[in-house]
Amino acid sequence: MNYPVWYLPEIGGSTLIALIAIVHVFVSHFAVGGGLYLVLAERKGVREQNPDILAFTRGHSKFFLLVTMVFGGLTGVGIWFIISLVQPAGTSLLIHNFVFGWATEWVFFLVEIVALFCYFYTFDRMERRTHLVIGWIYFISAWFSLFLINGIIGFMLTPGGWLADGDFWSGFFNPSFWPSLVFRTFVAAMMAGLFAYLTCAWQKNTDLKFAMTRFSGKWVLIALAGAVPSGFWYLSQLPQPARTLVDGASPTIARALDWGLYSVIAILLISLVFTIIMPALHNRLVAFVVLACGLLLMGSFEWTREAARRPYVVNEVMYSNGIYKGAGDDINRQGFLSSARWVRIREFHEESLLEIGQDLFKHQCHACHTVGGMNNDIIARTANFSYPAMLSYLETIHQRRYFMPPFIGTPEEMRALATWIITGLHGKPAEAASAPASVNGEGPGAQLFADNCVFCHDSGLIKAKTIGWSLEQVRSALDKLSSLNPAMPDYAGSSSEKDLLAAFVFSLNASGSTVPMAKEDAGESVFEAHCAMCHSLAEGYNPVLPKISGWDRERIRTALDMLEKLQPAMPPLVASDQEKDDLTAFLYEKSQGGQP
Amino acid sequence: MNPLIPTPDTIPVAWGWFEFLLLLTLPLHLLCMNMLLGFSGISLYSRLRGDDASRRLAFELARVLPFLVAFTVNFGVAPLLFNQVLYGQFLYVSSILMAAFWLAVIPLLIFAYYSIYLYDFRFRSLGRAGAIFIGLALLAIVLIAFIFTNNMSLALEPVRWTAYFRNASGTLLNLGDPTLFPRFLHFVVGGFAIGGLAVAVFARFWRQRDSQVAELASRIGMQTFTYLTMAQVLLGMWFLMSLPREIMLLFMGRNMLATVVFVVALVLTVVVLVTGLRRKIGLTAGLAFVLLFLMAVLRDLARIAYHAPFFRAETLQVVPQYSPMVMFFVTLIAGLICIGWMIRQVLVSVKNV
Numbered sequence: 013m014n015y016p017v018w019y020l021p022e023i024g025g026s027t028l029i030a031l032i033a034i035v036h037v038f039v040s041h042f043a044v045g046g047g048l049y050l051v052l053a054e055r056k057g058v059r060e061q062n063p064d065i066l067a068f069t070r071g072h073s074k075f076f077l078l079v080t081m082v083f084g085g086l087t088g089v090g091i092w093f094i095i096s097l098v099q100p101a102g103t104s105l106l107i108h109n110f111v112f113g114w115a116t117e118w119v120f121f122l123v124e125i126v127a128l129f130c131y132f133y134t135f136d137r138m139e140r141r142t143h144l145v146i147g148w149i150y151f152i153s154a155w156f157s158l159f160l161i162n163g164i165i166g167f168m169l170t171p172g173g174w175l176a177d178g179d180f181w182s183g184f185f186n187p188s189f190w191p192s193l194v195f196r197t198f199v200a201a202m203m204a205g206l207f208a209y210l211t212c213a214w215q216k217n218t219d220l221k222f223a224m225t226r227f228s229g230k231w232v233l234i235a236l237a238g239a240v241p242s243g244f245w246y247l248s249q250l251p252q253p254a255r256t257l258v259d260g261a262s263p264t265i266a267r268a269l270d271w272g273l274y275s276v277i278a279i280l281l282i283s284l285v286f287t288i289i290m291p292a293l294h295n296r297l298v299a300f301v302v303l304a305c306g307l308l309l310m311g312s313f314e315w316t317r318e319a320a321r322r323p324y325v326v327n328e329v330m331y332s333n334g335i336y337k338g339a340g341d342d343i344n345r346q347g348f349l350s351s352a353r354w355v356r357i358r359e360f361h362e363e364s365l366l367e368i369g370q371d372l373f374k375h376q377c378h379a380c381h382t383v384g385g386m387n388n389d390i391i392a393r394t395a396n397f398s399y400p401a402m403l404s405y406l407e408t409i410h411q412r413r414y415f416m417p418p419f420i421g422t423p424e425e426m427r428a429l430a431t432w433i434i435t436g437l438h439g440k441p442a443e444a445a446s447a448p449a450s451v452n453g454e455g456p457g458a459q460l461f462a463d464n465c466v467f468c469h470d471s472g473l474i475k476a477k478t479i480g481w482s483l484e485q486v487r488s489a490l491d492k493l494s495s496l497n498p499a500m501p502d503y504a505g506s507s508s509e510k511d512l513l514a515a516f517v518f519s520l521n522a523s524g525s526t527v528p529m530a531k532e533d534a535g536e537s538v539f540e541a542h543c544a545m546c547h548s549l550a551e552g553y554n555p556v557l558p559k560i561s562g563w564d565r566e567r568i569r570t571a572l573d574m575l576e577k578l579q580p581a582m583p584p585l586v587a588s589d590q591e592k593d594d595l596t597a598f599l600y601e602k603s604q605g606g607q608p
Numbered sequence: 609m610n611p612l613i614p615t616p617d618t619i620p621v622a623w624g625w626f627e628f629l630l631l632l633t634l635p636l637h638l639l640c641m642n643m644l645l646g647f648s649g650i651s652l653y654s655r656l657r658g659d660d661a662s663r664r665l666a667f668e669l670a671r672v673l674p675f676l677v678a679f680t681v682n683f684g685v686a687p688l689l690f691n692q693v694l695y696g697q698f699l700y701v702s703s704i705l706m707a708a709f710w711l712a713v714i715p716l717l718i719f720a721y722y723s724i725y726l727y728d729f730r731f732r733s734l735g736r737a738g739a740i741f742i743g744l745a746l747l748a749i750v751l752i753a754f755i756f757t758n759n760m761s762l763a764l765e766p767v768r769w770t771a772y773f774r775n776a777s778g779t780l781l782n783l784g785d786p787t788l789f790p791r792f793l794h795f796v797v798g799g800f801a802i803g804g805l806a807v808a809v810f811a812r813f814w815r816q817r818d819s820q821v822a823e824l825a826s827r828i829g830m831q832t833f834t835y836l837t838m839a840q841v842l843l844g845m846w847f848l849m850s851l852p853r854e855i856m857l858l859f860m861g862r863n864m865l866a867t868v869v870f871v872v873a874l875v876l877t878v879v880v881l882v883t884g885l886r887r888k889i890g891l892t893a894g895l896a897f898v899l900l901f902l903m904a905v906l907r908d909l910a911r912i913a914y915h916a917p918f919f920r921a922e923t924l925q926v927v928p929q930y931s932p933m934v935m936f937f938v939t940l941i942a943g944l945i946c947i948g949w950m951i952r953q954v955l956v957s958v959k960n961v
Contacts, residue, residue, distance in 0.1 A: 014614040015700055016701060016705065016769075016772050016776065018704050018777075018778045019776040019777060019778075078722075078725060081678060082722060083718065085678070086681065086717050086721065089714065089717075090714040093710060093714060096692075100614075100700040103700070104614075104616075104617050104696050104697075107689065107693060108617035108696070109617075110932075111619075111620065111626075111689065111690075111693050111932075112932035112933045112936040115690075116935055116939045118686050118689065119936070119939045119940050120939070120943070122943060122947070123943045123946055125682055126947045126950055130950045133954075134954055134957055137957055138953065139957065146950055149946060149950065180929050180932045353612055354772070356773050374776070
């Protein structure tokens with residue numbers, strides 16, 4: 013609100029940040045670990061009096077220079093550019109609070125550059141001991157760059173004592189500082205080994221290739237052995253809301269962690285087989301595959317770290333959309349339009365609801381949501397909403413979904429945002445009187461359903477999902493929603509409200525109910541309720557059908573009882589036997605190419 | 609007060625420290641940037657000429673180019689940081705308004721850097737095709753300079769920011785600003801001039817190894833410097849006249865400091881022209897370096913004047929905490945000592961070879 017918003021409806025600035033950050037972090041960890049690798053590889057060559065190893069190290073240092081100094085250095089500046097374009101308020105906060113942290117990091121960057129140039133250009137032309145000292149200077153300054161940036165990045169997730177005293181050092185040595193530093197140091201060593209696989213794969217001298225492939229393999233495995241426990245140490249330091257998100261409440265984090273797990277396993281296996289046990293099998297393809305796994309691991313970690321911070325850009329201080337948490341109450345009183353600088357209309361009036369709504373979207377939602385794009389598409393996410401449901405959702409958005417920041421502004425402004433989404437994007441009427449289309453039924457229970465449930469599932473879907481349930485079953489489910497599905501928030505209503513809501517849900521399947529079942533096929537409903545958040549059916553993200561191609565009914569049905577054993581990242585399917593049977597029938601029919 | 613200017617954040621030490629650090633580091637960036645322009649330009653020119661001495665000169669210059677890119681970037685980081693501390697509320701906004709172009713600086717720079725490495729490492733095998741790579745790299749660098757000129761000038765004039773409400777997609781430029789082109793030419797032509805002078809300075813290092821190349825470098829470098837400096841005097845006048853009248857007048861007597869610095873700079877320009885024409889390379893280079901600092905000061909005075917109606921850095925709120933600055937200065941000194949030691953080791957090893 014203090015700054016203009018770069019409006020890229022279909023791309024979204026956060027996508028650009030993620031792209032640049034992930035490739036940079038991948039290379040920058042190599043820039044740290046690779047420095048140590050060069051020094052130790054050179055020392056190995058000197059101790060073994062092996063000119064081949066020295067030639068290898070020299071060749072690798074050229075590759076290292078071209079990858080880290082050019083690509084790594086410039087994408088690092090690229091992150092600074094992109095965050096100041098997409099998160100200017102957050103960037104300004106970091107720059108102003110930690111300016112001398114950044115400035116000190118710049119000194120290390122300078123020493124790094126000079127050291128690396130000296131190291132590369134004097135290889136074999138300088139007295140060996142002095143050359144090694146210059147290699148050490150490079151590594152130490154690169155590691156101190158990591159040390160400094162680690163403090164500032166950690167501050168964003170766990171500001172710790174800074175919240176109370178605003179002190180540089182409290183923010184810098186924050187609760188996640190040490191675990192993150194240890195973890196990143198091990199990851200840097202691992203990246204050094206992974207990138208060295210590439211140089212190894214290009215060697216023609218077989219003895220040298222074996223020796224250096226094994227040497228690099230040991231780097232990766234030792235680093236991995238350190239990275240895994242320090243990664244858990246890091247996760248254990250996360251503050252509570254972030255922990256819940258990481259533990260499963262955020263489907264995107266769960267997905268990222270899955271990918272991280274796969275890549276760790278792949279790196280471990282490939283390193284064991286192709287570099288330690290049978291280095292003869294190591295080749296360029298293997299090197300690229302394992303490097304891609306390294307990129308995936310880095311991406312998974314960065315995604316998790318960034319996503320776990322939501323709804324904040326600096327935890328408990330500033331929301332992802334650049335609004336200070338502490339300013340919320342004032343803005344709610346005065347209105348967003350009159351508090352913000354970069355909106356087209358500064359005073360609320362009914363004639364400009366859509367323009368105001370769009371500006372509010374830009375300033376409060378666009379930091380994470382695209383309009384019709386790949387990432388968090390607002391159109392897809394709000395397809396089921398009616399206008400009253402949208403309004404009701406916006407009122408309590410942060411309570412319902414912790415990782416979404418609260419709407420900040422007056423009720424009228426909220427109405428403008430809801431109007432822009434419902435009418436502007438979906439072309440539906442924005443009338444307060446229009447009944448929520450997706451709730452059939454009347455009475456207090458129906459109202460509670462409309463206020464709390466309809467954002468994610470309409471009454472038809474719930475009807476299909478609760479076929480055969482007793483009233484008691486429905487009522488007890490309302491006490492433990494998050495354990496039924498980690499992505500579902502618990503219902504915070506009182507006990508009597510839960511009774512009313514349970515009665516309503518139960519009535520959906522009572523004889524005489526006029527509520528139509530959401531789908532003709534009960535199995536499809538079960539799929540949508542339990543599987544669709546992580547799986548598509550046939551194409552798109554993580555499709556299910558290719559996985560069960562050729563399976564018979566029996567095998568599908570058995571698998572549904574043991575999902576967590578088939579795939580540790582998958583939660584068990586919490587559904588009745590009838591639902592599992594329905595889902596089996598649906599999946600089997602689909603896998604046969606027929607309609608259920 | 610312009611309602612679009614964001615509220616600035618607080619700063620940890622008095623503003624003067626940042627102004628000092630900004631004025632200390634910016635000329636280093638300008639120097640490297642100028643050398644990058646001059647070395648690439650003269651290397652391209654020499655590569656295109658047929659004779660053998662020119663080819664050897666092109667190669668000598670090519671070998672220096674990767675260092676120049678690295679240090680231009682590194683010495684650019686520090687002033688950009690200190691600029692954001694003092695003037696972030698202007699710079700973030702102008703950057704967002706032209707975000708697509710501003711972000712394009714990064715891929716352009718990566719492209720230029722790799723082209724330069726290719727040109728250097730494959731100089732012989734590429735043959736004259738190398739001219740394509742250094743030519744494209746130079747084009748990318750000049751484009752980056754144009755993007756920077758747009759951003760830095762847009763940051764000066766909040767009245768132009770309302771264009772955002774017609775186009776929020778980050779594809780604005782500051783083409784409507786009458787100072788844009790003279791400013792751009794002033795920086796780029798001046799850059800080539802100083803770069804040419806630097807080539808002449810470097811000629812001394814090559815004298816023992818290849819006196820023909822050294823003589824050529826010295827001649828082309830000084831010619832570039834003197835002719836472009838003459839053009840620069842005219843461009844500078846155009847730039848001055850294009851400034852808003854109140855700001856121009858500050859340098860013409862209305863403000864003592866601005867006028868003195870301006871007159872000294874002008875006199876110094878004439879002096880370096882004369883010493884340049886007489887091919888006193890060392891003296892010219894020393895004076896030109898001083899001139900570069902004066903130009904950075906002039907630039908800063910103009911910025912202060914532009915911002916005067918809305919903002920003065922003195923008004924930034926200070927929430928004092930000096931210990932991190934101590935850490936910075938201690939690290940800086942240690943870093944410089946370390947760099948000095950490394951360079952000495954390199955020189956020793958070069959002598960021994």
